[in-house]
Amino acid sequence: MEASAASVLCTLVIILTTGAAAASSVHTSKQSYGVSCVTEERAALLSFKEGVTTDPLKLLDSWQGTGDCCRWNGVRCSNRTGHVVKLDLRNTLYWEDKKHLRSDNPHAMFGQVSTSLLALRHLKYLDLSGNNLVGPGSAIPSFIGSLKSLVYLNLSCIDFMGEVPPQLGNLSRLSYLDVGSIYSSRSIFSSGLSWLGRLTSLKYLDMSGVNLSTVSNWDHVVNMIPSLIVLNLEECQLTRSNRPLLHSNLTVLEKLDLSSNNFYGPLAPNWFWGINTLKTLELEFCSLYGPLPDSLGNMTALQVLDLQNNDNITGMFPSTLKNLCNLQEIIFTQTNLGGDITEQMGRLPRCAWDKLRKLHLDATNMTGNLPDWLGNLTNLTGLSVSRNQLSGAVPLGLGSLTKLTVLYLSQNNFSGVISEGHLANLRDMIILDLSYTSLKIVVGSTWIPPFRLMRAELASCQLGPGFPVLFKHQKGINYIDISNAAIADEIPSWFWDEISYAAYVDMSHNQIGGELPAKLEAKTWQELHLNSNQLKGSIPQLLRNITKLDISRNSLSGPLPSNFQAMELVALVLFSNYIPGSVPLSICDLQNLAILDLSNNLLGGELPQCRVASLGINTLLLENNSLSGEFPMLLKSCTKITFLDLARNNFNGSLPEWIGDLTSLVIFRLRSNMFSGHIPSEITELVNLQYLDLAKNNISGSIPQSLVTLKGMSSKNQDPWQIGLNGPFVRSSEWFGNVMEFEWFDDSLFVSIKGRELPYSSQLKYMVSIDLSSNNLVGNVPEEVGSLIGLINLNLSFNHLTGNIPYQIGVLQSLESLDLSRNQLSGEIPQTLSNLTSLGELNLSYNNLSGRIPSGSQLDTLHTDDPASMYIGNNGLCGHPLPNNCTENETPHGHPISDYNNDWSTKMSFPLGIIVGFLLGLWLVFCALLFKKRWRIAYFHSFDNLYDRAYVFIVVTWALCFRKTSTTSSST
Known part of the structure; x- marks a missing residue:
């Protein structure tokens, strides 16, 4: 019985123990996984x-x-x-x-x-x-x-x-x-x-x-x-x-x-200067001005102080800055602190030297030399002092900044050498910008950089004459600019492999020679600039990912690739080489191509006929080649084109009427070709046109009268960005989207102005010009030219134009050059020319002009060495600067009596028109009144009164007009 009880008790203990363990297991499971969610x-x-x-x-x-x-x-x-x-x-x-x-x-x-x-x-x-x-x-x-x-x-x-x-x-x-x-x-x-x-x-x-x-x-x-x-x-x-x-x-x-x-107002006082718990204070782009307050010194917890892009913050760091022992970032880019940089940096809290990580003082208008103790800021990861007026050598202590990842020293007046001693310990460097400083970088030919750069900006530094070994072992670099770096060497084969992942490479404006490899195995390139060097040979097979390629101003002599594979290509710039052959049909496959500049080469044949609905070409420059054929049908699909230059080629035939469909055109040059026929009136539908050059062709007929529709020439100071103008001379605001802003190419265009050809580059976007010289144009100079108030240059010389010079030309206040020479113009020179205060060049020679030459403060300053050359070949002209004097029957300032008779006729045309209309109406009424006696009596009574009034009006008007004429003659 006792044994049985003991057995039961033992069994009960085992059951309870097992149950407790199970319960514990379940509880643990719930803690691990949680209960199920609510339905x-x-x-x-x-x-x-x-x-x-x-x-x-x-x-x-x-x-x-x-x-x-x-x-x-x-x-x-x-x-x-x-x-x-x-x-x-x-x-x-x-x-x-x-x-x-x-x-x-x-x-x-x-x-x-x-x-x-x-x-x-x-x-x-x-x-x-x-x-x-x-x-x-x-x-x-x-x-x-x-x-x-x-x-x-x-x-x-x-x-x-x-x-x-x-x-x-x-x-x-x-x-x-x-x-x-x-x-x-x-x-x-x-x-x-x-x-x-x-x-x-x-x-x-x-x-x-x-x-x-x-x-x-x-x-x-x-x-x-x-x-x-x-x-x-x-x-x-x-x-x-x-x-x-x-x-x-x-x-x-x-x-x-x-x-x-x-917050346009003074930097101090402001409520936040009293918050001494602040660790980060960011006030960039707030339009604050004035000096930093002394109360800044009370913000002892401050770690980050960012006041960049407040242009009018001025003065020295306050002496109380020494209290900020926790400072880690000081960012004052684009402020106007000024002063000597050594003195400014000397006010940095010494107790924070081992904590400072970022010191950005770009564009602060500072002068002087970098302090020698710069190397004491041992935890500095970012140092940026670009766009100042700093000078002297870069201290060797810079090499002690072993944690430095970003170094910007560009656009200063530094001199001297950057040696291995400056760079050997900068193991974490990823961005190095020494551009536009004239610093000379000297490292041994076997030196291996300890860093792996992502971005190297060394434009206008002295890296040559040998190719810089600085880029050995830099695989993975994304951005390289070594333009204008005095490199006079061939590009080594290892370089192409090292930069195969770069998105931007600029080696322009050097003396780099040799040939480019037949195929460049780049992975991510978007832009490659090799312009203004001494490269020879052929153009390599274009990279699939490239968006901009510029190899202009070299000595390339191979033909264009027959198969363009660069489907992302936006800009292809190859001007001023020796490229022969023709433009391949595969150019039509480049649906993203916005800029094509092949000018100053040896290209011939006709342009391909692209069978696409619309090409995206915005700028097409083919000047100075041997291209032929009629006006290219390729252009009919280029509905976005703003800049077209076909000058100095062998194009022929007539200008098509569909040219009016190219409504985005701003600059249009067909100079020195063999075009014939007339100027289509549809050309005046180009509402954005501001530069038209059809000179030196065989174009005949008259100048279209509807010039008033050229809105691009009918206003002053038009913004080229608003009309979408871009290309090698003009910056674009839209076509390159968010990828990267379009940059200036260094092409230039010679404009015939002021009697000579002058080079224009970026300024071309402001040139408003019409040049129709050296053609076979006939008829009058349209009076509508007076509506083109933005005109800077007007050249109609060497044609067969007749009639008078429109007096409306005097309205063109922006006109700097006017050339109407070698035509058959007659009549007097309008006195309104004296209103052209911007005029710097005038040529009216070899016409049939007559009368007195007008004078004026601006006209009298032109051609001071030989002023008569402006009027030579017009036998009927008289007065200064010609030797023949004017006779008495010629009125002053080039207005002979015939002008006054014409003027009188103009003034009398309105009242005479009223009289003629009145008499005609009177006759009709008189015929009607033949059938009504009462009307006749009333009518003749009214007619007597009207006749008296008309007679008085005519006599008084006649007397006034002749009195004015006689008064003017007597004053003469």
């Missing part, structure tokens, strides 16, 4: 998924059916209750960091934020940032303000528009709020911020990019949230408060970013 909340999440139409990152793929939603991607539940407490669907591939976001959003979810989220009543954390969940209303959903448990809310960069809902003020537990839209494409605003005052637990607030221009008391509102640690109101269109904030309650604030707002 209603699973349904709410699935409903949210239904509102998402696109999910490139497949963030919601795990959200399936009846599974445990607590294990779904981005979802976290309470281990105790199973309620969803966190929903994190952030587009992680959109973010690099908040200041340097990607420019596109290719991985975003698209759709809308479903109201089903309201079922997640225990949700504490919601992050949808970087997606495109704007929905049909496009505004931040106001119902989010009903998620009362939220502690963290991030809706930044979702491309919302409209007003930030004030219902967000109901989220009283919120400690983190980010609705920043600074990188979005649409406008989001808030008309008032009073709702922020209810968020008393808020520690992080980011409303960057939200338009707060109507909120005048924004600083007072945020001052009501003493718990704030981070405040970001960058680019919110803020202005200074109408009621200055005198005392700040932000006693724990560590980061304040008010960049890109217009």
